Amino acid sequence: MSGIPSEGAAVAATHDPLAPLRREWIRHSPAERLTRWIMFLTIVAAVVWAIRTIDIIPEFLADAPEQMADLLVRMWPPDLAAYPRGIHAALIETLHIASLGTAFGFVMAIPLALMAARNICRIPALNALAQVGLVASRSVNSLVWALIFVAVFGPGAAAGVFAIAFRSIGFVGKLLAEALEEMNPGPREALRAAGAPWGAEMLKAVWPQIRPAFWGVALFRWDINVRESAVLGLVGAGGIGVVLEDAINFFQWDQVATILLAILAVVLVAEIVVTRVRARLL
Numbered sequence: 001m002s003g004i005p006s007e008g009a010a011v012a013a014t015h016d017p018l019a020p021l022r023r024e025w026i027r028h029s030p031a032e033r034l035t036r037w038i039m040f041l042t043i044v045a046a047v048v049w050a051i052r053t054i055d056i057i058p059e060f061l062a063d064a065p066e067q068m069a070d071l072l073v074r075m076w077p078p079d080l081a082a083y084p085r086g087i088h089a090a091l092i093e094t095l096h097i098a099s100l101g102t103a104f105g106f107v108m109a110i111p112l113a114l115m116a117a118r119n120i121c122r123i124p125a126l127n128a129l130a131q132v133g134l135v136a137s138r139s140v141n142s143l144v145w146a147l148i149f150v151a152v153f154g155p156g157a158a159a160g161v162f163a164i165a166f167r168s169i170g171f172v173g174k175l176l177a178e179a180l181e182e183m184n185p186g187p188r189e190a191l192r193a194a195g196a197p198w199g200a201e202m203l204k205a206v207w208p209q210i211r212p213a214f215w216g217v218a219l220f221r222w223d224i225n226v227r228e229s230a231v232l233g234l235v236g237a238g239g240i241g242v243v244l245e246d247a248i249n250f251f252q253w254d255q256v257a258t259i260l261l262a263i264l265a266v267v268l269v270a271e272i273v274v275t276r277v278r279a280r281l282l
Helices: 007-015 030-054 059-077 081-117 126-138 142-155 158-179 186-193 200-231 240-249 251-282
Strands: none
Touching: 059 240, 059 251, 081 126, 081 158, 081 200, 081 240, 081 251, 126 158, 158 200, 186 200, 200 251, 240 251
16 A cells, blocks of 8 residues: 555665655656746746837937936926816816716626626526626726727717726626625525525625625725726826826926826825725725
């Protein structure tokens, strides 16, 4: 049997009690060492290939610190007087875009999450279809969604709202589907055995278990959307990004500094609000 030393090994150990101390321990097997080296060489080759492909101009790299210092000099001091003239309204519009986009994203993500959860939807074809929808939403960047909806709705906040919503579907749906699959099936089975309808199962057995995950995902996604909606205006989707692009195009660097400070302040306030609300709800 394996694990029982042979008679010869037992005799050798009896004659040489220090034999176990002279064993050579190797951390990785030869196959593992070969695999590690292959992975290391592959990563190095990929990095070298990327550097050669993107065609970095050394003169621009050498001049970058000087250009950055000159830009910072032009941005100081910030033009705080420009804030009430147009920055404040654009900032409020950015918050509206993030909030409405998050709400619409949840409305569209919840059905996909129910379809993607295998313990809720028992039809494999619907599970696969929902997963495709969630992956498609996550695979397209918010700016790309914004470009698509600017082409559909034209420039403005509506394109930003739908871009945020469609980007949020994959994130929200995936996390809610995972929360649904990880819940305790006992309460739902008890209600089903008692003859409760499907809606009662969802309301009385499923919702109490996923409620912390739901509110946590909602707050976290809104926090992310506040950051993302700040740059959608660069492609015409409304918000403070429009004001930022105009200031950059007209070389009004003191106004650019004010806009960046306003964005930073809103992000910090959103972080504090999300943390406080999450602590109270969860």
